[in-house]
Amino acid sequence: MENHSEDPWQRAYDFAVEVARKAGEEIRKAGESEIKVMTKSCIVDLVTKTDERVEKIIIGSLKEKFGEGTHCFIGEESVAKGEPCILTDKPTWIIDPVDGTTNFVHRFPFVAVSIAFAVNKQLEFGVVYSCLEDKMYKARRGRGAFCNDEPIQVSDVKDIHKSIIMSEYGIDRSPDKVNKIFTTMQKILCIPVHGLRGSGTAATNMCLVATGAVEAFFEIGIHCWDIAAGAVIVQEAGGILLDVDGGPFDLMSRRMVCANNYIIAKRIIKEIDVFTARRDGAPIPKQ
Numbered sequence: 001m002e003n004h005s006e007d008p009w010q011r012a013y014d015f016a017v018e019v020a021r022k023a024g025e026e027i028r029k030a031g032e033s034e035i036k037v038m039t040k041s042c043i044v045d046l047v048t049k050t051d052e053r054v055e056k057i058i059i060g061s062l063k064e065k066f067g068e069g070t071h072c073f074i075g076e077e078s079v080a081k082g083e084p085c086i087l088t089d090k091p092t093w094i095i096d097p098v099d100g101t102t103n104f105v106h107r108f109p110f111v112a113v114s115i116a117f118a119v120n121k122q123l124e125f126g127v128v129y130s131c132l133e134d135k136m137y138k139a140r141r142g143r144g145a146f147c148n149d150e151p152i153q154v155s156d157v158k159d160i161h162k163s164i165i166m167s168e169y170g171i172d173r174s175p176d177k178v179n180k181i182f183t184t185m186q187k188i189l190c191i192p193v194h195g196l197r198g199s200g201t202a203a204t205n206m207c208l209v210a211t212g213a214v215e216a217f218f219e220i221g222i223h224c225w226d227i228a229a230g231a232v233i234v235q236e237a238g239g240i241l242l243d244v245d246g247g248p249f250d251l252m253s254r255r256m257v258c259a260n261n262y263i264i265a266k267r268i269i270k271e272i273d274v275f276t277a278r279r280d281g282a283p284i285p286k287q
């Protein structure tokens with residue numbers, strides 16, 4: 001008989017990997033047929049039937065495994081349909097069924113399933129399945145990070161001039177926001193660094209920090225479901241997380257810098273033109 005008294009979340013962790021793989025297979029299959037594109041908050045905020053269906057599959061599988069009502073769920077598409085986005089102390093799954101929906105729609109080859117699990121607001125594990133590359137990233141708090149079961153580690157570069165930094169443009173196209181983003185990117189590029197990259201998925205970007213392919217990733221405007229799983233993976237690979245102003249990382253703040261070490265993180269933070277995004281879970285003001 002299984003004894004989970006000393007290790008309560010191992011079964012959940014293993015199952016998350018299984019579910020992420022199943023979800024990734026669904027996404028790969030869906031990409032072979034015509035993709036019908038819809039929009040959410042604005043015309044560049046894309047969603048497809050696949051995002052919605054895969055989220056239902058993931059949440060349905062987790063409810064079936066662990067029992068209806070035992071765990072809470074924060075899923076990108078459920079929140080888009082009006083479900084609450086509030087992280088409590090209860091065991092909570094934080095899910096992005098398709099991270100990189102725009103990539104998926106355009107068949108740009110980076111799309112990830114992101115599944116994280118938090119208890120008492122602490123992230124216990126994260127799974128990111130980069131399904132088009134068939135790379136399964138996973139990490140459990142205190143137990144290391146892995147890609148396809150091989151241990152992964154952040155890079156040991158301390159010299160910013162020898163780094164590659166990742167970021168994204170986001171979906172807010174108001175000229176002042178775009179201006180701030182480009183100003184920051186220009187300042188970082190001109191430090192100078194070896195390169196500036198973006199894969200189009202926050203989850204994959206974080207895994208690239210975790211493998212040491214790049215030194216850091218930062219973004220303002222991402223949501224908890226984009227980064228929760230990646231946060232565990234980066235930390236377990238030896239990396240660090242901070243707010244874009246250098247303060248402590250806050251999962252619900254929609255801002256984050258993750259890096260291989262504090263030297264690189266602090267150097268980037270010096271160049272970031274900070275702005276605020278409405279917190280995950282904060283009420284949407286009436287128009």
Ligand SMILES: O=P(O)(O)OC(CO)CO
Nearest residue numbers: 098099100101200201202
């Ligand atoms: O494709 P999604 O899930 O909207 O996420 C984007 C950021 O919001 C890429 O990370």
Ligand SMILES: [Mg+2]
Nearest residue numbers: 096099100226
């Ligand atoms: Mg996402």
